[in-house]
Amino acid sequence: MKHVFLLSAILAAGVMVAPTPMNAADTSGPMRFVLIPKTVHPWFDKVNAGAQSAATMLSKATGQQITVEYRAPQSADVSMQNDIIERAIATHPNGILLDPLDEKGNRSTMEEADGQGVGLTVFDSPPPQGMDVTGVGADxxxxxxxxxxxxxxxxxxxxxxxxxxxxxxxxxxxxxxxxxxxxxxxxxxxxxxxxxxxxxxxxxxxxxxxxxxxxxxxxxxxxxxxxxxxxxxxxxxxxxxxxxxxxxxxxxxxxxxxxxxxxxxxxxxxxSRPEMQGYWAVVAAWQKAAGQKTPKNIDTGIDIITKQSL
CATH class of the missing domain: 3.40.50.2300 (Response regulator)
Structure with missing residues (x-):
C-alpha cells in the first residue's frame, strides 16, 4: 500500500499532471512494456521481480492494466539481443526497458525503437550518448x-x-x-x-x-x-x-x-540494488509512455554487504 500512497502523493504534487502532448499514448487503456536484459542470469531475475512489483503498483494506483514482458537472450550476445529488440519493436509495446550489451552494437536497434515511436529506457547502464533516454542504475x-x-x-x-x-x-x-x-x-x-x-x-x-x-x-x-x-x-x-x-x-x-x-x-x-533498478525503470517508462518528461538519470544507490550487515 505504501507504493500506492507514494504515487498518490507524487500525483498530488503535480509532478505528473502536466498537459499531455498530442502524440502521447492513450493512457486510459492497458499498457505493455518489454524488459530485455543482457542475458539469462539470476541478477536479472531480481531486476524482473522489481519490474513486476512496479507494474502491480501502477495497475492498482491508476486502474490501468500495466504488464511487463521479460525477454532474455540465452547468452550475452549482441546480435541475439538486437534480434530480441527488433522483435519487441514489431509488437508495438508502450516501451522497451533495455540493459545494452554494447552501446555501439545496440545503437541501430535503439534508434529504430525511437523511430518507431517505442519509448526506450535503459537500466544497469548510463544513458546512450546523444539520445533522449533515461538511464536507471547506480553510479x-x-x-x-x-x-x-x-x-x-x-x-x-x-x-x-x-x-x-x-x-x-x-x-x-x-x-x-x-x-x-x-x-x-x-x-x-x-x-x-x-x-x-x-x-x-x-x-x-x-x-x-x-x-x-x-x-x-x-x-x-x-x-x-x-x-x-x-x-x-x-x-x-x-x-x-x-x-x-x-x-x-x-x-x-x-x-x-x-x-x-x-x-x-x-x-x-x-x-547496485537490482530490484530497485527494475522498479524505477518501469516507473520511468510508464511516465514516458504517458507523454511526460523523465529524468536523464535515476540513481538507485549502492549497498555495501558484509557479514556484519547480513
Whole structure:
C-alpha cells in the first residue's frame, strides 16, 4: 500500500499532471512494456521481480492494466539481443526497458525503437550518448571504486591483484573496470597482473579465475565488474583451498554472493540494488509512455554487504 500512497502523493504534487502532448499514448487503456536484459542470469531475475512489483503498483494506483514482458537472450550476445529488440519493436509495446550489451552494437536497434515511436529506457547502464533516454542504475564508477578501495585495505596496500571484467563492451562493466584500475594505480605497491572476461557467466568466471590463480601463485586479491564474476571467483578460491589467502570483494547481491560472504570466502560486496533498478525503470517508462518528461538519470544507490550487515 505504501507504493500506492507514494504515487498518490507524487500525483498530488503535480509532478505528473502536466498537459499531455498530442502524440502521447492513450493512457486510459492497458499498457505493455518489454524488459530485455543482457542475458539469462539470476541478477536479472531480481531486476524482473522489481519490474513486476512496479507494474502491480501502477495497475492498482491508476486502474490501468500495466504488464511487463521479460525477454532474455540465452547468452550475452549482441546480435541475439538486437534480434530480441527488433522483435519487441514489431509488437508495438508502450516501451522497451533495455540493459545494452554494447552501446555501439545496440545503437541501430535503439534508434529504430525511437523511430518507431517505442519509448526506450535503459537500466544497469548510463544513458546512450546523444539520445533522449533515461538511464536507471547506480553510479558504476563509485561502485567499482568502493570495491577496489576495500580490497586495497584488505591486502595492506600491496600485492598482486586481478580483475574479472564481465562483458568488456557493456557500458557499466567497462566503467567499473576503468575506475578499479584507477584506484589500483594510486598505490605503487599494487600491481594488476591479470584480467579475466567471463561474459556474465559464473562457470566461465570460475574457470578463468582458477587458471589465473595457477599462473599467479602470489595473487593477493580479486575484484569484479559484473554479478557473475565474483561468484565464479569465489568458487575458484574455495576449490583451490585459498580462503583467507586470496581476498575478494564482490559485486551485487546474488544469493551465491551472499553465501560466499557468510562463509568468509569474500569479505564484502558492493551491490547496485537490482530490484530497485527494475522498479524505477518501469516507473520511468510508464511516465514516458504517458507523454511526460523523465529524468536523464535515476540513481538507485549502492549497498555495501558484509557479514556484519547480513
Amino acid at each position: 558504476f564508477c563509485e561502485q567499482g571504486t568502493l570495491a577496489a578501495e576495500r580490497l586495497v585495505k584488505l591486502i595492506g596496500e600491496k600485492g598482486e591483484v586481478a580483475i574479472m571484467m564481465g562483458v568488456p563492451t557493456a557500458p557499466n562493466h567497462s566503467i567499473r573496470a576503468q575506475c578499479e584500475q584507477k584506484v589500483f594505480a594510486k598505490y605503487p605497491d599494487i600491481k594488476v597482473v591479470a584480467t579475466g572476461i567471463d561474459n556474465d557467466s559464473i562457470e566461465t568466471a570460475q574457470k578463468q579465475a582458477s587458471a589465473i590463480m595457477q599462473a599467479h601463485p602470489n595473487l593477493a586479491g580479486w575484484v569484479a565488474c559484473d554479478a557473475a564474476g565474483p561468484v565464479g571467483v569465489g568458487q575458484a578460491i574455495r576449490e583451490s583451498g585459498q580462503i583467507g589467502k586470496v581476498k575478494e570483494v564482490g559485486l551485487d547481491n546474488l544469493n551465491d554472493m551472499i553465501q560466499l560472504i557468510k562463509d568468509g570466502v569474500a569479505e564484502s560486496s558492493a551491490s
